[in-house]
Amino acid sequence: MSTKIIILWVIAVILVTAIAISLSFFMHKPAEPVEYKNKIPMQKTEVGGRIKLPEPRYESETSVEEALSKRRSIRDYSGENLTLDEVSQLLWAAQGITAPWGGRTAPSAGALYPLELYVVVGDVEGIDKGVYKYSREEHELEKVKEGDIRAELADAAGGQECVRDAAIDIVFTAVYERTTSKYKTPVYEERTGASYLRGIRYVHMEAGHAAQNVYLQAVSLDLGTVVIGAFMDDRVKELVNAGEQENPLYIMPVGRKG
Numbered sequence: 315m316s317t318k319i320i321i322l323w324v325i326a327v328i329l330v331t332a333i334a335i336s337l338s339f340f341m342h343k344p345a346e347p348v349e350y351k352n353k354i355p356m357q358k359t360e361v362g363g364r365i366k367l368p369e370p371r372y373e374s375e376t377s378v379e380e381a382l383s384k385r386r387s388i389r390d391y392s393g394e395n396l397t398l399d400e401v402s403q404l405l406w407a408a409q410g411i412t413a414p415w416g417g418r419t420a421p422s423a424g425a426l427y428p429l430e431l432y433v434v435v436g437d438v439e440g441i442d443k444g445v446y447k448y449s450r451e452e453h454e455l456e457k458v459k460e461g462d463i464r465a466e467l468a469d470a471a472g473g474q475e476c477v478r479d480a481a482i483d484i485v486f487t488a489v490y491e492r493t494t495s496k497y498k499t500p501v502y503e504e505r506t507g508a509s510y511l512r513g514i515r516y517v518h519m520e521a522g523h524a525a526q527n528v529y530l531q532a533v534s535l536d537l538g539t540v541v542i543g544a545f546m547d548d549r550v551k552e553l554v555n556a557g558e559q560e561n562p563l564y565i566m567p568v569g570r571k572g
């Protein structure tokens with residue numbers, strides 16, 4: 315091949331490449347924004363507004379034995395969103411109704427059900443930040459406060475960072491009178507001579523049952539949680555807009571494991 319032909323070939327290749335590059339530049343379309351496949355639209359709710367929770371699932375691949383052996387207190391979270399399905403499942407595990415007469419996932423002395431649940435929402439796909447009260451009968455959330463209060467709740471819990479970093483915090487409160495009105499017999503503390511009503515003891519036991527349900531459900535959902543018992547009662551009560559008769563007993567931060 316003569317030198318002339320080689321030079322012509324090189325020029326032709328350079329020209330074709332230049333034309334291809336300029337064509338691709340002019341024909342280039344900006345990339346479409348990436349859409350999450352299952353992204354659900356944000357349900358903006360006013361205070362007093364209600365959100366229907368998805369129906370919980372009643373089966374899973376995780377056996378009770380597996381959940382028990384994996385249960386651990388987890389305080390480090392990734393900062394990712396939870397889904398509304400996961401929130402629904404956790405609340406159902408704590409206090410969901412499982413019998414036509416109102417029986418629930420956790421036992422209750424005299425079936426008097428003294429517990430109430432609040433969800434402090436930070437990062438949940440589909441619902442805005444705020445405080446919501448769980449309505450068991452309808453399996454719904456009712457908004458009781460606007461805005462993200464996780465940092466203030468963490469301050470009320472002595473600065474425990476897991477409360478601030480979790481996607482949600484479930485706050486357990488109890489109305490003692492629902493149980494003490496029936497279980498009034500005093501229990502005496504022999505050492506100090508003090509007495510208290512048996513019903514109070516029952517209420518604390520019930521908070522433990524419901525919290526353990528959340529721990530086990532979190533294992534099954536591959537989420538992390540911990541029970542928080544150290545906090546300023548009055549401040550927590552004020553932060554979640556709890557009723558006059560309600561007493562906060564536990565905060566359970568929940569998030570994806572960090």
Ligand SMILES: Cc1cc2nc3c(=O)[nH]c(=O)nc-3n(C[C@H](O)[C@H](O)[C@H](O)COP(=O)(O)O)c2cc1C
Pocket residue numbers: 385386387388389474540541542543544
């Ligand atoms: C009544 C009670 C109160 C608790 N309060 C707190 C708390 O305020 N902060 C915290 O980080 N963990 C708290 N925990 C969790 C314990 O620290 C944890 O259960 C313990 O370290 C054992 O670890 P495990 O749950 O992974 O088995 C509490 C546990 C119980 C039962």
